[in-house]
Amino acid sequence: MTEDRPTTGGDRRKTARHKPAREYLRDAVDSLFGKRPVREGTRTATEELFFDLVFVFAFVQLGALIVSDYTAQGVLRGLLVLALLWWSWAAFAWLTNNLQASFGVMRFGLFVVTGITFVMAMSTLVTFVDRPGGLYGPLIFPACYFLVRSLHLALYAYAVSAQHLARHILVPAVPMVASTALLVCAALVPHRVIADQRRAALAVTLLWLVAVIVDYLGSFTLPVWEIGIFSARHWCDRYGLILIVAIGENIISIGAASADVSISWELLLAVMLAMTVTGALLWTYFDVVALVGEQALERADPKTRFALARDAYSYLHLPMVAGILLPALGIRELIHHVGPLEERRPDEPLSAIGLFGLYGGIILFLLANVAYQLRIARTIRTITWTRVAAVLVLVALLPVARRISAIGALGLLAAVSFVLIVVEVVVADGQRRELREAGLAARMEI
Numbered sequence: 001m002t003e004d005r006p007t008t009g010g011d012r013r014k015t016a017r018h019k020p021a022r023e024y025l026r027d028a029v030d031s032l033f034g035k036r037p038v039r040e041g042t043r044t045a046t047e048e049l050f051f052d053l054v055f056v057f058a059f060v061q062l063g064a065l066i067v068s069d070y071t072a073q074g075v076l077r078g079l080l081v082l083a084l085l086w087w088s089w090a091a092f093a094w095l096t097n098n099l100q101a102s103f104g105v106m107r108f109g110l111f112v113v114t115g116i117t118f119v120m121a122m123s124t125l126v127t128f129v130d131r132p133g134g135l136y137g138p139l140i141f142p143a144c145y146f147l148v149r150s151l152h153l154a155l156y157a158y159a160v161s162a163q164h165l166a167r168h169i170l171v172p173a174v175p176m177v178a179s180t181a182l183l184v185c186a187a188l189v190p191h192r193v194i195a196d197q198r199r200a201a202l203a204v205t206l207l208w209l210v211a212v213i214v215d216y217l218g219s220f221t222l223p224v225w226e227i228g229i230f231s232a233r234h235w236c237d238r239y240g241l242i243l244i245v246a247i248g249e250n251i252i253s254i255g256a257a258s259a260d261v262s263i264s265w266e267l268l269l270a271v272m273l274a275m276t277v278t279g280a281l282l283w284t285y286f287d288v289v290a291l292v293g294e295q296a297l298e299r300a301d302p303k304t305r306f307a308l309a310r311d312a313y314s315y316l317h318l319p320m321v322a323g324i325l326l327p328a329l330g331i332r333e334l335i336h337h338v339g340p341l342e343e344r345r346p347d348e349p350l351s352a353i354g355l356f357g358l359y360g361g362i363i364l365f366l367l368a369n370v371a372y373q374l375r376i377a378r379t380i381r382t383i384t385w386t387r388v389a390a391v392l393v394l395v396a397l398l399p400v401a402r403r404i405s406a407i408g409a410l411g412l413l414a415a416v417s418f419v420l421i422v423v424e425v426v427v428a429d430g431q432r433r434e435l436r437e438a439g440l441a442a443r444m445e446i
Contacts, residue, residue, distance in 0.1 A: 036100040038230040040298075044237050045101040051092065051114045052245055058085050058121035059249035060256075063328050065124050070353055073205055075329075077128055080208045082322060084145055084179075087215060088117060090314045091152045093238045097229055099159045109155045113148055120144035128204060138187035146180040175218025182211035216315075229309045232297035239313050240290055246324040250278050253328035257335040266338035270407055273414040274331045280417035281324055281365060287424075288383060289373055296377040312376040316368050323365025330358030334406040350406045358413060359394055359401060366391050383424055390420045 062085075066078040092113065099106045123144065126137025153176075157169045186207035194200040229235050254274050261267055293312065297305055333354035350358065366387045373384050393416055401409035 036103040036106075038097050038100055038234060040231050040233065042100060042231045042234045044234060044241065045096070047101040047107055047110045047114075048092075048096055048238065049241070051089075051110055051117070052241055054114055054117045054121060055085065055089060055242065055245050056249055056252070057118065058124065059246060059325055060252060061121050061124040062325065063249070063253055063332070065127070066329060067332065068125065069128075070351075072353070073201070075326075075353060075356070077205055077208070079322060080205070080212055081124055081127060081141075082325070083212045083216070083318065084141075085121070086318050086321065087219075088120075088145065088148045088152075089242060091149065093235070093314075095152060095155055095159065096238070097231060097235050098156075105158055106155065109151060113151050116144050116147050116151070120148065128201070136187070139184065142180055142183035142187060145183065146176075149176045149180075172219060175215050178218070179211040179215035182207050182214065186211070229297060229302075229305045232294055232305070235297065235309060235313070236290060236294040239317050240286065243285060243317070243320065243324065244282075246321045247278060247282055250281075250324055250328050250331075251275075254278075254331055254335070257332040261335060261338070264338060266407060267335065270331075270334050270338055270410060273407070273410045274327075274334075276414040277327060277362065277410070277417050280414075280421055281362075283421050284366070284369060284387070285320070289369065293372070293376045308376055312372050316372045316375065319364050319368035320372070323361045323363075323368060326357040326361025326364065328357065329361075330354040330356075330406075330410070334410055337406045347405045349402060349404060350409055354406070355398070355401060355409065358409065359398055362413060362417070363391050363394050366394075386420060386424050386427065390416055 059082075062078050062082055065081065066074050068074070069077065092110070096106070096110070101107060101110050120141055123137060123140035127141045128138065130137040153169050153173055160169070186204045190200040190203035190207070191197070194203060254271060258267060258271060297308055300308055330350055333350055337348055349355075370384050370387050370391075394413070397412055397416070401412060404412075
């Protein structure tokens with residue numbers, strides 16, 4: 001009878017040395033080219049968070065772009081750049097909900113895309129007006145946008161089966177190529193054929209507007225619902241995280257604008273009021289609405305889930321992000337009003353652009369939030385009407401905000417934001433508590 005003896009370290013090394021070469025090759029190939037499909041409960045990968053960090057910088061650049069041209073056209077240009085940055089981010093949100101971003105080609109591809117997106121964000125400040133020396137700035141953004149979108153389609157070709165290749169890859173390429181061609185045209189043509197610089201600048205802006213419309217409407221009409229959302233939790237986490245990125249940029253803007261300002265009581269008051277408004281934005285989305293949206297996606301059939309994801313997230317989250325970023329314009333301007341003693345103007349009202357950013361941004365966020373609620377789930381109407389009421393109050397306060405000091409205008413906005421939260425907790429407490437507890441319980445089960 002043979003006596004069993006324990007396996008020693010030398011035995012294990014010997015076994016490892018005798019592992020067939022083909023197994024090593026198979027493991028290497030799987031590591032480089034293997035696919036890991038996303039399943040319900042899949043969490044956000046580190047590579048996706050790394051990709052999101054680029055958009056912190058991109059959102060800061062957008063604010064600087066608008067400040068460099070503090071006019072209505074400058075605001076519109078900033079929003080158009082945001083729309084294309086958003087479309088680049090949203091494309092990869094769809095992709096990484098099909099294949100996990102931490103494995104194989106997806107991992108390498110997302111790292112490459114992150115680098116290109118960073119360059120695209122860097123080029124934001126020279127997208128419309130070139131600077132002397134170096135490369136021609138207005139062409140860099142379109143070139144990066146084309147590369148990012150092309151890599152997205154290439155990775156999708158890797159992800160989907162060959163029988164769906166034409167429908168999922170070739171058809172979506174049409175609006176992308178058309179929009180990129182319009183961006184290149186905007187960079188090269190108007191300033192060379194139109195002598196009047198104002199008209200040339202307007203032509204550039206209009207070409208950008210058409211490019212955004214072509215890309216968005218083209219993607220909206222494509223019958224590609226079979227792509228699917230394979231994890232409702234992962235999908236909702238991705239969009240929640242990008243909203244937090246936008247809120248983080250708002251906080252960075254508050255801090256950066258006050259970096260060179262002497263600390264005064266007016267500055268401290270302005271900062272606390274701005275943080276109140278920013279915190280209210282976070283509350284209105286994450287308290288109940290985000291949880292209910294995730295539940296609605298989980299319960300939906302595949303075709304309905306795709307439509308909800310497209311409409312409520314890819315489209316309606318864009319105005320939410322814009323609504324979070326725009327108030328930074330008014331907050332920056334306000335902090336300059338309470339700046340150094342020789343420049344301090346605490347009693348001066350906000351400019352039209354600053355007031356639009358401050359009030360218009362919050363109004364835009366609330367309206368998009370209401371539209372999101374109505375599209376994703378009709379079970380939270382009690383919370384919907386409070387937000388519509390807040391929008392009406394803010395619109396009614398606009399004439400007052402135009403006449404009072406900048407701090408007073410921000411104070412009114414902070415008061416409305418705070419009252420909105422209190423009213424929702426009191427008026428909708430029973431429904432809110434039930435929905436919140438159900439949503440949190442569903443998350444704990446995954």
